[in-house]
Amino acid sequence: MPRRKPTSIKDGKKANLKSSFNALVYIPRFFKEIWRVNKKLFLLSAFCRLIGALLPVVILWIGKLIIDEIILQISLDNSDYHVLWTYVVIEFGLIVLSDLISRAISLTDGLLGDEYNITTSVTIIKKTNQINISLLEDAEFYDKLERARSQTTGRVALMSNVLGQAQSAISITTLVAGLIYFEPYLIILLVLSIIPSFINEIRFSQRQYSLARSWTSERRELDYLRFIGANDKTAKEIKLFGLTDFVVDRFKNLSEKYYQLNKTLAIKRSSLGFLFNLLGSISYYAAYVFIIYRVLSGVITIGELTFLSGSFNRLMKNLQEFFSKFTRISESALYLKDYFDFIDISIDSKAEKDVPLPKHIQHGFELKNVRFAYPNSEVDILKGISFKLQAGEKLAFVGQNGAGKTTLIKLLLRFYKPTSGEILLDGININRFNIAEYQKYFGVIFQDFFKYEFTIRENIAVGNIEELANLDKIESAAELSLANEVVSKLKQGYNQQLGKRFSDGMELSGGQWQKVALARAYMKRAEVMILDEPTSALDARAESEVFGRFIGLTEGKTSIIISHRFSTVRQADRILVLENGKVLEIGTHEELMENQNLYAELFTLQAEGYQ
Numbered sequence: 001m002p003r004r005k006p007t008s009i010k011d012g013k014k015a016n017l018k019s020s021f022n023a024l025v026y027i028p029r030f031f032k033e034i035w036r037v038n039k040k041l042f043l044l045s046a047f048c049r050l051i052g053a054l055l056p057v058v059i060l061w062i063g064k065l066i067i068d069e070i071i072l073q074i075s076l077d078n079s080d081y082h083v084l085w086t087y088v089v090i091e092f093g094l095i096v097l098s099d100l101i102s103r104a105i106s107l108t109d110g111l112l113g114d115e116y117n118i119t120t121s122v123t124i125i126k127k128t129n130q131i132n133i134s135l136l137e138d139a140e141f142y143d144k145l146e147r148a149r150s151q152t153t154g155r156v157a158l159m160s161n162v163l164g165q166a167q168s169a170i171s172i173t174t175l176v177a178g179l180i181y182f183e184p185y186l187i188i189l190l191v192l193s194i195i196p197s198f199i200n201e202i203r204f205s206q207r208q209y210s211l212a213r214s215w216t217s218e219r220r221e222l223d224y225l226r227f228i229g230a231n232d233k234t235a236k237e238i239k240l241f242g243l244t245d246f247v248v249d250r251f252k253n254l255s256e257k258y259y260q261l262n263k264t265l266a267i268k269r270s271s272l273g274f275l276f277n278l279l280g281s282i283s284y285y286a287a288y289v290f291i292i293y294r295v296l297s298g299v300i301t302i303g304e305l306t307f308l309s310g311s312f313n314r315l316m317k318n319l320q321e322f323f324s325k326f327t328r329i330s331e332s333a334l335y336l337k338d339y340f341d342f343i344d345i346s347i348d349s350k351a352e353k354d355v356p357l358p359k360h361i362q363h364g365f366e367l368k369n370v371r372f373a374y375p376n377s378e379v380d381i382l383k384g385i386s387f388k389l390q391a392g393e394k395l396a397f398v399g400q401n402g403a404g405k406t407t408l409i410k411l412l413l414r415f416y417k418p419t420s421g422e423i424l425l426d427g428i429n430i431n432r433f434n435i436a437e438y439q440k441y442f443g444v445i446f447q448d449f450f451k452y453e454f455t456i457r458e459n460i461a462v463g464n465i466e467e468l469a470n471l472d473k474i475e476s477a478a479e480l481s482l483a484n485e486v487v488s489k490l491k492q493g494y495n496q497q498l499g500k501r502f503s504d505g506m507e508l509s510g511g512q513w514q515k516v517a518l519a520r521a522y523m524k525r526a527e528v529m530i531l532d533e534p535t536s537a538l539d540a541r542a543e544s545e546v547f548g549r550f551i552g553l554t555e556g557k558t559s560i561i562i563s564h565r566f567s568t569v570r571q572a573d574r575i576l577v578l579e580n581g582k583v584l585e586i587g588t589h590e591e592l593m594e595n596q597n598l599y600a601e602l603f604t605l606q607a608e609g610y611q
């Protein structure tokens with residue numbers, strides 16, 4: 001696994017206040033997305049927050065009125081408690097309302113968050129699948145994908161924080177108005193006491209983000225080690241090869257480094273945070289003493305004292321929370337940038353499209369001097385390949401491991417573009433067709449086909465998912481690939497869950513899985529069929545039966561077969577032998593046997609092995 005040098009915290013210092021603010025530009029777009037998810041819930045949440053924002057100052061004011069009324073009634077000879085009780089009832093009502101509002105806020109936030117979560121997960125899945133395969137095999141892209149995917153819960157918290165921030169801002173404004181009315185100087189004291197802790201929070205949240213970001217690929221490696229260390233699929237090898245300590249040590253070494261960097265940061269953040277908060281507490285008590293002094297001098301009433309000290313206390317907490325939330329918001333907004341960066345990755349599907357795809361292939365494919373190197377690699381895997389695949393022809397690719405057979409298929413399918421040279425379909429460069437339509441032309445089974453932990457019926461239907469409900473079609477595809485024999489042994493037939501991840505799941509053998517995967521190829525009448533080593537795990541009897549059926553069914557269909565088994569290969573119309581990224585020879589079985597070159601040598605070797 002290529003290892004970048006992990007970044008130290010110092011790199012985080014480079015991040016500054018400016019980038020914190022810059023990240024906030026993504027917030028409006030974020031809220032537009034939430035608004036689209038559920039407008040009613042969003043409005044309800046905003047309304048509750050508005051009421052919630054006004055309540056604190058109103059409750060404090062009622063408290064002041066109650067105390068002033070008590071003092072007034074004590075000093076009167078003929079007391080009348082009517083007004084006093086009215087205030088108490090109002091205060092009680094406000095407290096109940098306040099509880100109701102805060103519950104409504106967490107309920108609406110939770111629901112909205114869940115809905116948003118679903119929408120973004122769907123967006124990420126869709127986007128991943130629109131992206132070119134060449135990007136999917138790129139490590140940097142994976143880091144981006146990982147950051148976009150892993151921050152889903154962070155984005156939900158961000159929504160609550162931003163809405164809460166708006167609520168705090170309104171609360172703060174009303175409390176400030178009250179304080180300015182009675183004691184304007186206190187506001188200056190308050191602001192001064194908050195600023196240091198705000199700056200401290202911003203600095204550290206930036207460093208925290210930078211550290212987490214610079215460690216994306218290491219965290220991916222940690223996830224991977226966790227996966228191979230505790231997984232049913234790897235358990236056999238890990239146990240037998242005694243790999244536990246190897247995996248554990250590698251995991252521990254890497255995670256220890258991250259832990260240490262994070263620990264240093266967390267300790268600094270907490271200790272400095274404590275010191276700066278102390279400043280806030282000192283200023284609160286200074287203000288408190290000042291207000292008491294004003295009461296003793298008879299300038300303000302006891303009721304006003306409770307209102308002012310309550311307001312000041314609340315305001316200080318609100319401001320502290322406002323600023324610390326601001327840093328949390330700017331921190332999450334940085335992750336938001338990762339998410340938008342990911343979904344904004346441009347998709348290269350527009351290039352030279354609009355040439356209509358022929359309904360049926362007339363002449364076939366032609367490769368003209370195709371060269372290819374994988375992205376970020378200088379090694380040419382294909383070194384000037386030229387050949388024709390006629391319409392209706394069955395061509396087999398043969399060659400040693402790593403010769404470039406699968407790579408050639410990937411180019412034909414437009415997963416990658418040739419570095420030079422061109423691939424033509426009926427004389428037209430394949431890049432000129434709409435990529436999605438073009439790829440629908442093919443029915444392909446790769447050697448590393450995916451074993452979906454779905455039911456067997458769904459596993460077959462993935463070959464043409466629109467036919468999921470068409471059990472007849474699924475059954476006949478299964479018959480052609482011999483998967484019906486597998487189904488007959490399953491307790492729940494076509495509805496049997498496969499794999500061990502979910503309850504009642506059944507694991508299949510390698511060959512059984514291959515029969516299931518092969519059935520996918522029969523789910524649609526594709527123009528071109530490609531089977532990349534589709535029978536490597538099948539026993540000899542099953543292989544010859546499967547191939548007999550394939551040949552019969554694809555009579556007159558254009559198809560490509562990659563196989564290391566020459567009994568299969570010889571059934572093709574022509575055979576192309578690849579060696580080190582070049583076409584060594586091409587022809588019928590008989591022609592190649594006459595050539596007495598690599599094909600004849602390998603064929604004879606294998607034939608001798610079977611004797």
Ligand SMILES: Nc1ncnc2c1ncn2[C@@H]1O[C@H](COP(=O)(O)OP(=O)(O)OP(=O)(O)O)[C@@H](O)[C@H]1O
Nearest residue numbers: 137374377381399400401402403404405406407408
């Ligand atoms: N995604 C990739 N990125 C970089 N190099 C790759 C990638 N996939 C394959 N290769 C390299 O390309 C070469 C050809 O691989 P390819 O899979 O085409 O061989 P193949 O002929 O199908 O081999 P096999 O018979 O073993 O399946 C190999 O050297 C391999 O390491």
